[in-house]
Amino acid sequence: MNSSSLRRTALPAVAVLTLGLSLAACGNNDSGSGSGGDTLSGGGATSQANAQTAWRAAYQKANGGTINYEEVGSGTGVTNFTSKAYSFAGTDAFLTDEQLSAAKDACGSDVVEVPAYISPIAVAFNLPGVTSLNLDSKTIADIFTGKVTTWNDPEITALNSGTKLPSTAITTVHRSDESGTTFNFTDYLNKTSDGAWPDEANTVWPSSAKGGQGQDGTSGVIGVLTDTEGAIGYADDSAVEAAKTLGVASIKVGSDYNAPSAEGAAKVLEASPAAPNQPATSMATAIDRTATAKGDYPLMLASYLVACQTYSDSATADMVKGYLTYVVSPDGQQAGADAAGSAPLTSALSTKATGIVSKIAGS
Amino acid sequence: MTATVSPEKEGLDTTQTSSRRGDRIFAAIARLAAFTILAALVAVFVFLAVKGWSGLTAEPATYAPFTSFVSYIYPLVVSTLLAAGIAVIVAVPFAIGIALFISHYAPRRLASVLAYLIDLLAAVPSVVFGLWGGRALAGYLQPFQVWLHEHFGWLPFFGPGPPTPNGRSLFTAGIVLAIMILPIITAITREVFLQTPRLHEEAALALGATRWEMIRYSVFPYARSGVVSGVMLGLGRALGETMAVAMILATTPEMTLNVIGTASPPTIAANIALNFKEATPERQSLLIATGLVLFVVTFMVNFLARWIAGRSQRKLNA
Numbered sequence: 001m002n003s004s005s006l007r008r009t010a011l012p013a014v015a016v017l018t019l020g021l022s023l024a025a026c027g028n029n030d031s032g033s034g035s036g037g038d039t040l041s042g043g044g045a046t047s048q049a050n051a052q053t054a055w056r057a058a059y060q061k062a063n064g065g066t067i068n069y070e071e072v073g074s075g076t077g078v079t080n081f082t083s084k085a086y087s088f089a090g091t092d093a094f095l096t097d098e099q100l101s102a103a104k105d106a107c108g109s110d111v112v113e114v115p116a117y118i119s120p121i122a123v124a125f126n127l128p129g130v131t132s133l134n135l136d137s138k139t140i141a142d143i144f145t146g147k148v149t150t151w152n153d154p155e156i157t158a159l160n161s162g163t164k165l166p167s168t169a170i171t172t173v174h175r176s177d178e179s180g181t182t183f184n185f186t187d188y189l190n191k192t193s194d195g196a197w198p199d200e201a202n203t204v205w206p207s208s209a210k211g212g213q214g215q216d217g218t219s220g221v222i223g224v225l226t227d228t229e230g231a232i233g234y235a236d237d238s239a240v241e242a243a244k245t246l247g248v249a250s251i252k253v254g255s256d257y258n259a260p261s262a263e264g265a266a267k268v269l270e271a272s273p274a275a276p277n278q279p280a281t282s283m284a285t286a287i288d289r290t291a292t293a294k295g296d297y298p299l300m301l302a303s304y305l306v307a308c309q310t311y312s313d314s315a316t317a318d319m320v321k322g323y324l325t326y327v328v329s330p331d332g333q334q335a336g337a338d339a340a341g342s343a344p345l346t347s348a349l350s351t352k353a354t355g356i357v358s359k360i361a362g363s
Numbered sequence: 364m365t366a367t368v369s370p371e372k373e374g375l376d377t378t379q380t381s382s383r384r385g386d387r388i389f390a391a392i393a394r395l396a397a398f399t400i401l402a403a404l405v406a407v408f409v410f411l412a413v414k415g416w417s418g419l420t421a422e423p424a425t426y427a428p429f430t431s432f433v434s435y436i437y438p439l440v441v442s443t444l445l446a447a448g449i450a451v452i453v454a455v456p457f458a459i460g461i462a463l464f465i466s467h468y469a470p471r472r473l474a475s476v477l478a479y480l481i482d483l484l485a486a487v488p489s490v491v492f493g494l495w496g497g498r499a500l501a502g503y504l505q506p507f508q509v510w511l512h513e514h515f516g517w518l519p520f521f522g523p524g525p526p527t528p529n530g531r532s533l534f535t536a537g538i539v540l541a542i543m544i545l546p547i548i549t550a551i552t553r554e555v556f557l558q559t560p561r562l563h564e565e566a567a568l569a570l571g572a573t574r575w576e577m578i579r580y581s582v583f584p585y586a587r588s589g590v591v592s593g594v595m596l597g598l599g600r601a602l603g604e605t606m607a608v609a610m611i612l613a614t615t616p617e618m619t620l621n622v623i624g625t626a627s628p629p630t631i632a633a634n635i636a637l638n639f640k641e642a643t644p645e646r647q648s649l650l651i652a653t654g655l656v657l658f659v660v661t662f663m664v665n666f667l668a669r670w671i672a673g674r675s676q677r678k679l680n681a
Contacts, residue, residue, distance in 0.1 A: 071640075073640035073642065075642050075644070076641075076647075169525065169528065171528045176609075176613075176629065176637050178638050178641035179641060180641070203641060206427075206616070207429065207615075207616035210615075211524075211626075212625070213613030213626045214614030214626060214629075215613060216610060216637055224613065
């Protein structure tokens with residue numbers, strides 16, 4: 001009896017105390033400012049997370065100081081950049097016109113956008129005994145829109161004459177969260193499938209593609225692919241390779257079928273035209289999904305780093321410049337590739353990016 | 364034990380002495396606690412309303428893959444109610460059974476061990492339930508769901524369309540939710556069952572009632588409102604549970620009542636968790652607006668359930 005009455009009095013007291021403390025904690029939220037001598041705050045796309053960890057570790061070891069990268073997603077990353085909470089941001093999609101003008105206002109100068117992280121996206125599947133398949137864009141679109149429902153459908157067998165395919169039902173797996181991977185995958189299908197994929201590129205999976213299973217994050221997709229016989233999905237190539245047991249489709253490029261490759265992705269980015277309405281300091285690229293050169297792999301994701309050309313604080317400017325220079329350098333790109341399985345920038349792109357980054361300065 | 368000393372006299376005495384100040388202070392603290400939690404509730408509501416308002420009437424592109432707020436939220440609300448419904452339907456009989464066993468049937472030592480273990484279930488983080496539900500339980504439930512589809516496919520909840528290939532359905536999510544709300548409902552019903560006056564129970568037994576009749580006519584009526592409160596708490600948890608659903612459920616934007624299909628729309632809470640990270644500011648206000656809807660839906664469901672429970676109670680008394 002005694003102890004329960006004690007509990008009755010203690011409980012509200014504890015509750016009030018907790019509430020008070022948490023309110024106080026909320027009040028302190030704004031203290032993380034972007035500029036400052038030895039600390040650099042940035043954040044954004046989750047796709048860059050693994051590579052950023054490697055870059056930060058290497059940079060901090062060589063130059064000292066602290067660099068933060070918060071995996072808050074591309075949208076929030078850019079918003080925090082334009083509100084000056086971040087000194088730099090990572091984003092899977094280059095800035096829209098609106099974001100660009102907001103960022104320009106925030107910087108008081110042009111905005112620097114350089115590709116930092118390129119990764120091929122693999123179309124992976126789970127069919128015991130089958131490790132590779134040839135698929136063209138139209139067939140992939142028909143599979144993901146629910147038109148092709150079994151693995152031995154004539155549309156698939158026609159492309160794979162040497163392979164015996166089972167009558168297993170196809171389960172398509174896509175991302176349930178908003179994702180740059182989904183954006184690039186749907187962009188590829190929309191531009192290359194001759195109308196089989198009517199929806200424009202979007203970070204959200206379209207409702208017209210029926211019968212698929214949405215899963216949270218790359219690991220969610222890989223998990224279901226591994227667990228479900230007959231499943232097919234798309235994910236970062238490095239994640240698919242790490243899963244080991246999954247088969248990987250070679251996609252039709254020109255008249256060849258190409259497996260995902262880091263070099264193929266980097267080559268496509270280099271050959272692609274610049275995005276319209278971007279400043280000279282931007283390397284934003286409208287990826288050419290219809291590239292057909294030998295070895296090209298146009299189903300890929302390019303993630304950018306965004307920074308100001310001038311900063312009011314010269315220490316911040318130096319640090320951003322130093323960090324970005326390292327990231328786009330061949331060393332940094334190789335470190336990213338080792339840590340995250342990304343594709344290093346080609347030397348031409350790396351040189352161009354270094355040139356742009358070198359103009360970052362204090363005002 | 365001084366509690367049996369005539370309370371009126373004691374009360375008169377205390378009003379004269381300095382302990383009255385203690386009374387006032389304690390009453391003030393209690394009131395403060397009550398109003399603080401109300402203030403927190405209001406603050407949440409205001410935040411959702413202010414930040415989410417623009418999400419109600421944004422540009423059509425914001426509602427991708429739909430074009431209006433209603434078409435965006437409708438499938439999510441249906442899924443939320445379905446998942447919570449499955450959870451409550453499965454959990455309530457179990458919880459009442461467990462609570463009765465602990466309070467009236469089990470030997471004391473077993474009862475205390477069992478009660479402790481059930482309480483422990485409440486301490487398992489939802490992420491762990493999500494992992495287990497998606498990677499392990501889903502596979503075991505899949506054949507059962509195929510069976511459901513084959514025999515009850517004519518019901519809108521178990522058909523049409525092919526049954527789930529890997530068990531990652533709303534049904535599995537609902538079962539995991541049931542396991543998650545089980546300890547809450549069990550703990551509360553167990554406590555109220557134990558509060559049944561011993562005299563009522565002995566009177567029933569003395570009149571020749573069997574044990575089941577004693578429980579039915581003396582324990583259940585006495586515990587009714589407590590059980591309803593426990594179920595409401597569980598229901599609230601089920602409506603708002605986020606991580607487990609986000610990790611288990613295979614989602615599709617397409618509205619469906621089929622809980623054992625290939626995929627279902629996510630629940631509102633899971634949808635917010637899935638999409639908030641990569642959302643643009645407009646999408647963020649949309650997601651906050653869906654949070655506002657969840658807030659309102661939870662209130663309405665609670666209100667409705669209490670009203671139904673209260674009505675049958677009144678009928679019983681009449």
